[in-house]
Amino acid sequence: MTLSELTAIALTGGDEILKIYGTSFDTATKADSSPVTQADIRCEAVMKPLLAGLAPQVVIVAEEAVSGGEIPADARQLFLVDPLDGTKEFISRNGDFTVNIALVEDGVPVAGVVYAPAIGTLWAGSTEEGAFRAEVKDGVLGERRAIVARSAPDSLVAVGSRSHGSAETEAWLKRYEVERFVSRGSSLKFCLVAEGEADVYPRLGRTMEWDTAAGDAVLRAAGGIVTTLDGQPLRYGKRRQASDVDFANPHFVAFADPRLAMKLAQDAG
Structure with missing residues (x-):
């Protein structure tokens, strides 16, 4: 699978979050005392079938499903999905929340997408395609700009x-x-x-x-x-x-x- 395919799914999930972000929404508390909103639930519900259709052989480990008692099978390939990372930031409406999708093979994250829908920025990377950042406007991904982690400075x-x-x-x-x-x-x-x-x-x-x-x-x-x-x-x-x-x-x-x-x-x- 390509980063473009994972990116498209993350953008779809982000659209669901933005539909709720500007409205009045309820917040619940899970068993681990962390908050959850309808945005978490709806984003995951939209993305899971898209991921299953993209790669039926890959086991999906999604936060809200696991929290609800859905225990995934052991597998060497996993999709690790956090539909709304930073729910506290979402609730406080400061924009610092993301949609996270990763492909893991034999314990190693080999591809990932991080999309910040309120900020309109997406980051993605894989072992095959390298890493990039792109701006998102009206749900459409803009030009990819390659990114590279820097060498450590003195400070x-x-x-x-x-x-x-x-x-x-x-x-x-x-x-x-x-x-x-x-x-x-x-x-x-x-x-x-x-x-x-x-x-x-x-x-x-x-x-x-x-x-x-x-x-x-x-x-x-x-x-x-x-x-x-x-x-x-x-x-x-x-x-x-x-x-x-x-x-x-x-x-x-x-x-x-x-x-x-x-x-x-x-x-x-």
Whole structure:
């Protein structure tokens, strides 16, 4: 499958979100205490059959379906889908929310699309096609502009969560010389690293695989890497974990420059 095919599905999902974004909508709370809106549900409901039609052999792991008790089968190929990453940002109407679709093969995110419908920007990347950014107007994708993660400068730009900041993250960053810290919501943080606007994104808090896989795929396609705190590449499709639930991530760090990740692995060793 191509990035164009995944991009078209993300744009369709984003259209559903925008239909609700400018209206009055209700918010519910899921069992894990996270919020959910009709936009999350409708976007996922639109995209799932499109993904199934595109690649029937690929198992779909979608956030709202899993939250509702739909347990996907084990598979070496997965679509990891977060229909509305950054629901808190959606509710506060600040624009920092995204539609995330990733294709994972043997634990590795090989293709991903991150679409920010309120901002009108989409990022995508794959191992075969590289990474790009494009603006979206009236649901139509504009010209693709190739993006590349940058080499680490002497002083780094760090990016972190707008809604989930922590003192632990601040303490972890003290190992580097950080010139500036930028707060953004959802998977947009991965995209800033992928397009050369930031150097490091540490997340020392709870995330699930559908939160990170698409942004991870874009960053890897742009030349960066996402690792656990011991410097090992973040893996996907994690089932029957002794210490956590299916598809839960450990703490991780996204790097623009893989050399920083190598240093992290050496320090851990």
